[in-house]
Amino acid sequence: MTPLAGGAPLATPQDVQFAEGTANFMYLIGSQADGSLGWAAVQVKDLQTAPAVIQTGDGSSLSHDTGPNPLAIGAIAATIVAAIGAMFVRRSRHTAD
DSSP, rough: OOOOOOOSSSSSSOOOOOOOOOOOEEEEOOOTTTTEEEEEEEEOOOOOOOOSSSOOOSSSSSSOSSSHHHHHHHHHHEEEEEEHHHHHHHHHHHOOO
């Protein structure tokens, strides 16, 4: 790691093995002025390997039925029933006043 202005490295390089299925975190800690600047490496093991392919699907799970959706029909029917019920409640309140 070299300072932005150029010159000598801040700390000596450290070799790290990046093994498959690991996550590696490098921390530069300490003080350059005190001579205590160094690397701390943390490696998390037993992770999954990166996927080689991301499945996007081919549409094979779509239903080829072109008929009406029963859930949509039920939702429409429930909305109509609720609207009619609200209309009757409003009328009964109006006539009670």
